[in-house]
Amino acid sequence: MAGRSAPTARRARLGAELRKLRERAGLTTTQAADLLGTSAGQLSNMEVARFGVSADRVRVAAQAYSCTDRLLVEALVRMTGDRKRGWWEESREILPRKLLDLAEIEHHGTRLRAAHTIHVPGLLQTVDHAREIHRQAVPGMTPPEIEHRVSFRVKRQTVLYREDAVPYSALIHEAALRMRYGGRHVARAQLRHLLEVSERPNVDVRVIPFSATDYPGSGQSLYYVQGPVPTLDTVQLDQSHGPAFIDGEAQLTQYRALLDRLDAVALDTEQSRDLIDTIAKDL
Incomplete structure (x- = not known):
């Protein structure tokens, strides 16, 4: 996972939405990290967009968090794939x-x-x-x-x-x-x-x-x-x-x-x- 000192709005929103899914599932960062096979620190960094998140990681997290909204999950997956720098x-x-x-x-x-x-x-x-x-x-x-x-x-x-x-x-x-x-x-x-x-x-x-x-x-x-x-x-x-x-x-x-x-x-x-x-x- 690549570190990001200045996350874009899109990456920050992705991390925030993953945090919301975790919280709706009633999981602490430690509990969720255990399910995802990572550390609580790495999970926190993903949720605040210090680290990038892969499409596979989003799908695994959605499953672990019991998210059944497939349209939302696929929208979040698409947010991981746009790595081009915008004109802004x-x-x-x-x-x-x-x-x-x-x-x-x-x-x-x-x-x-x-x-x-x-x-x-x-x-x-x-x-x-x-x-x-x-x-x-x-x-x-x-x-x-x-x-x-x-x-x-x-x-x-x-x-x-x-x-x-x-x-x-x-x-x-x-x-x-x-x-x-x-x-x-x-x-x-x-x-x-x-x-x-x-x-x-x-x-x-x-x-x-x-x-x-x-x-x-x-x-x-x-x-x-x-x-x-x-x-x-x-x-x-x-x-x-x-x-x-x-x-x-x-x-x-x-x-x-x-x-x-x-x-x-x-x-x-x-x-x-x-x-x-x-x-x-x-x-």
Whole structure:
């Protein structure tokens, strides 16, 4: 087993899921290690992704832990086989680790769902809009740091345009559409870009208008990345100190329900496009 000083998000999630399976089986690390023919120390290192895990090891562990969810087991097995470095690894010495984790998580996602109140979702931002958002960050960033962040955000957007483009749905509050980040010219170009990208078959942009009488949740930006099975879904929340990731089963259920409720109060696709067009013309 090869040691890893800086595990990727995918490897860290694999280790965490193996730990969850062990804990559901009611086994201590010592008991589980005995069943797997390894030491408690080695097992702990696998669960925190210091060591890589083979496909065979995952299958043996699943059997030892009495896991009968074959779809989950096979999804975990597939997580062991991707050893290529993703494009985001090029920025490991430049950008915070959690930004790289976000790019990796969404790269492997099977469906992406976003809900935003004040900002246009990052995957739908123009370069000028993204630059203005990063320019206003607290604490402030130097011009080179801003350009690195903007370039990274644009590269993340390739998940929407690649050959196996990921289905993406965005719920955007009207407040975000009326914010004039960068002034009228930048704001109008951003709205026109939303209209353009929403024409892609894999992208659905819908607006929650000011006239909506219901708005579930606290208004916090929410990004839901679906995995190959629901257990491997991930929620990303925006924080002032950077992205926060959530993958607890109860929390995933809660955020799925929240997105479904927000979806129910949003305008349909054509009504949303009409409202975006109207706001752009009013600028």
